[in-house]
Amino acid sequence: MKLEISINEPFIYVKGIYTVNGIDVTRKGLAFTFINNQPYLFGNNWDTYSVGTEDVKLSQTVAIGIAKEYAYGYSWGVGDVVVSDFIILDSPVDAEFHMEPREDNALYPCWNIQLHLDKTYLGNVVGIQVWLWDDTKEVAHISAIAVGTDFPYESITPSTENPKQKLSTETVLFCTAFATIVAIIAISVITVRDCYSRLV
Numbered sequence: 001m002k003l004e005i006s007i008n009e010p011f012i013y014v015k016g017i018y019t020v021n022g023i024d025v026t027r028k029g030l031a032f033t034f035i036n037n038q039p040y041l042f043g044n045n046w047d048t049y050s051v052g053t054e055d056v057k058l059s060q061t062v063a064i065g066i067a068k069e070y071a072y073g074y075s076w077g078v079g080d081v082v083v084s085d086f087i088i089l090d091s092p093v094d095a096e097f098h099m100e101p102r103e104d105n106a107l108y109p110c111w112n113i114q115l116h117l118d119k120t121y122l123g124n125v126v127g128i129q130v131w132l133w134d135d136t137k138e139v140a141h142i143s144a145i146a147v148g149t150d151f152p153y154e155s156i157t158p159s160t161e162n163p164k165q166k167l168s169t170e171t172v173l174f175c176t177a178f179a180t181i182v183a184i185i186a187i188s189v190i191t192v193r194d195c196y197s198r199l200v
Contacts, residue, residue: 052106067113067130109134
């Protein structure tokens with residue numbers, strides 16, 4: 001778990017973020033907010049999502065290659081015209097690694113790859129976006145990227161609903177331990193800050 005602390009008077013923010021291979025999984029974590037040195041807000045989505053797998057099988061280069069194969073089989077329509085003949089540039093390519101929910105709110109490695117086209121095509125399409133599941137090499141979603149137009153553009157929209165779940169004993173113990181650590185850190189930050197204030 002990655003611990004982040006930020007101070008913006010009178011607020012102190014403490015976040016515990018789940019990580020996979022050094023990548024932050026922002027959907028799974030804990031957060032504390034203090035105002036004027038007093039606890040104000042606690043957020044917990046640790047139990048909302050489980051982790052299906054943490055194993056990353058594809059390198060970024062391989063994932064981009066697979067995405068290109070799927071993209072070349074993609075087409076889009078504007079009115080009665082279907083566009084299926086286009087050229088994908090080798091660079092630039094935007095590739096990001098995420099953990100996205102699939103079935104039963106379980107998180108799985110997923111690549112978000114945006115491929116750029118050599119020119120602007122019908123519908124003001126300038127690229128193709130491919131969401132690729134890392135473990136199955138299957139496309140989660142594919143769509144055209146258009147600019148300056150009302151051309152339909154879709155992206156993965158995982159459920160944002162938070163199912164009511166009973167906290168497990170492990171989660172309760174984890175939250176308690178984390179809260180204790182946060183409290184110690186917050187007190188230390190406040191003490192150091194106060195001592196520094198007296199010195200200056």
